[in-house]
Amino acid sequence: MLTTLKIARRLLMTLAGTAILTGSVRPYLLDQIKDSGTLNVVTRNSPTAYFEDRSGPAGYEYDLIRAFAEYLGVELNLIVVNNLHDAMDVLLDGDTHIAAAGFTREQTDDYDVMYGPAYSTVSEQVIYRRRNHQPVSLADLQGGRLMVTAGSRHASTLRRWQRQELPTLTWRETTELDASDLLQMVSDQELDYTLVNSSEFRLVQSYLPNLDVAFTLGEVQTVAWVMPRLADASLREKIYDFFLRPETGMLMETLSERYYGHVGQFDYVGAHRFLRNSIRVLPQYRAAFEKAAEKYGFDWRLLAAMGYQESHWNPTARSYTGVRGIMMLTQRTASDLGIEDRLDPAQSIRGGSRYLSQLRERLDESIVEPDRTWMAMAAYNVGLGHLEDARGLAQDMGYNPNLWNDIKEVLPLLSQKRYYSKTRYGYARGSEPVTYVQNIRRYYDVLIWKDETQLTSEQEQNAENTGVTVIPPLTDDTSVVPLTEGAGNPQPEAL
Structure with missing residues (x-):
């Protein structure tokens, strides 16, 4: 793929040179963008491209195009639409430079556009x-x-x-x-x-x-960014350069982890049990989760997801190790946190939330969100010492110790002697905190889905x-053009 991109870049440079020889005096599009200080981009409102959550704008496409604007050293001006046709209308109106909305080439081939490199399928x-x-x-x-x-x-x-x-x-x-x-x-x-x-x-x-x-x-x-075909090659070439950078490859790995890394299908029975309990059991503890979330700076739904992973919201839960309550606190931790009764739901939720907050604060300041919270949760499960051991191993192995995407690959190694023998705190069941965090993230997503995006009765009426x-x-069957038969479901020929 790199070879293909390099060949394409040389061709684009040749086209740019031709424009100079023919006496064009209009500034290249890339120069116009840099002179204006603004990159105009159209995207669409969707879970895979752009949306707004409690922390502001988000989405795989949004984060990627924002990084490209930063690479150019300009501001991002984003136009948000709801569908392909509106996006193409905005793109081709003469003022918009790129459509970054997760569109495939097949979707946009009927429009007068050209493409950047394919970066997803x-x-x-x-x-x-x-x-x-x-x-x-x-x-x-x-x-x-x-x-x-x-x-x-x-x-x-x-x-x-x-x-x-x-x-x-x-x-x-x-x-x-x-x-x-x-x-x-x-x-x-x-x-x-x-x-x-x-x-x-x-x-x-x-x-x-x-x-x-x-x-x-x-x-x-294949998915690619889209540009008007009439635009010169300068912006397109810069997009190719951007995707060839090692930093962009690392960014895309980080974004894949952030938006898809925890995504997976629960087993059917377990998922239905969680959905049922979120309706029948969670409401009686919601106020306690909300109060703790406000005090310690978390989303209440994240704390609730953590409580479900710990105990299935069972206030009398007990493990073979002696931890108890909704947030499954040890007696020592409860005492350190000033919790008198681990079986009292409000006290347990307050104690668990405070402990998670303390762990988050103790992490190295170089770890930023959301990785900071994921690592704090891993430490809640396996202990801060083992988490720091994993970060040290990650550093030695060439991984980034500040990214959860890398740490979740290293943590399971703590159960292998050739790795844990080199660490301060030794053996740990390192796969457990990985599963723990990933499950919480899935539960958290479900609670967000229920709380924010489920169809309302008004939408259903619409x-x-x-x-x-x-x-x-x-009505006229004679207009049917037969498809070529093949295995499975053949792709119809483009009209």
């Missing part, structure tokens, strides 16, 4: 509810309640298949709801099927354990009554 998936009949082809979706987002690649896919192979296929398209909403509706049995990108489904598997992939459509597709277009079957 996605596939198109049909999602259904586990206990229902599993479809194996688009033909099996006929007669079912199928909805996709209007203006998406999925709508285009369905239209191609309808024209070329399945003229009787019908579905609905919505301008009001995104992939997360549609997946929730499938989970709630308001829809039978939807189509989403693999990256989008990966993010919600933990929240919606009753959903699964029915089948994958077509080939894996889904039924507004912003929805029914795509009818084709």
Whole structure:
């Protein structure tokens, strides 16, 4: 891939030189951006591109394009839209430089655009509810309640298949709801099927354990930043340079860990138990978690997730080691924290939250968030000494001791003599804190999902009554262009 990027860069440099020889006096686009001090970027509001949480703007695409703006030494001016068509309209209006929204080349080939290097891949998936009949082809979706987002690649896919192979296929398209909403509706049995990108489904598997992939459509597709084709090559070349930097590779690893590293599917029974307990049990302890969170500077949902991992919110829980209560405190730790009764839920939650805060404060100041909190939780589980041993090993092995993504690779080594014999605190079951932190992060995501992004009754009403277009079957079957038969579900030819 590096060779390909280098060849492309030489070609772009040749084109730039040609512009000079032909007497062009207009400044290169890159120079214009630097002179103005602003990079204009359009993105879309989605879990994989851009969203806002309690700490402000976030998202894989947002963090990546922000780093590119910093690389150029300019400010980022972000325009946020909701779908592909709006993004392309903004991009091609003459003032916007890049679309960074997780779009694939196949999605945008119909527009007058060019691309930066491919930096990710996605596939198109049909999602259904586990206990229902599993479809194996688009033909099996006929007669079912199928909805996709209007203006998406999925709508285009369905239209191609309808024209070329399945003229009787019908579905609905919505301008009001995104992939997360549609997946929730499938989970709630308001829809039978939807189509989403693999990256989008990966993010919600933990929240919606009753959903699964029915089948994958077509080939894996590449994701790249998009630019107007009429723009000169200077910005595109700089994007290639940016992605070739080792620092960008490390950044992408960090972002993958931050947004996807903890993502995974719980076992079906365990996930349903957690969702049930979050409705039946958590409300009676929510006020205590909120009070502790406000006092010690945490999100209450993170503390609640930690409490579930510790005890399943059981105030009388006990382990074979003698730790007890919702936050599973040792007698010594409870005494040090001034906790008189470990079995009192409010005291246990307050004590556990204070202890986590103390661990976070004791970590080296070079560790920043969110890695600082993940490491504090690991120390809560395995002990601060063992965590520092792992950080020392990480340093010796060429890893970054300040990144959780690296530390979670090193911690399991503390159970191997050739590694723990070199450490101060010796042997530890190092895989346990890794699982501990990853589980908490999954529980935390589910609580955020329930608290902030679950469909409201008003949204459900919108889904039924507004912003929805029914795509009818084709009436003229002679217009159907047969697809080439192949294994599985062949990719329809582009129109």
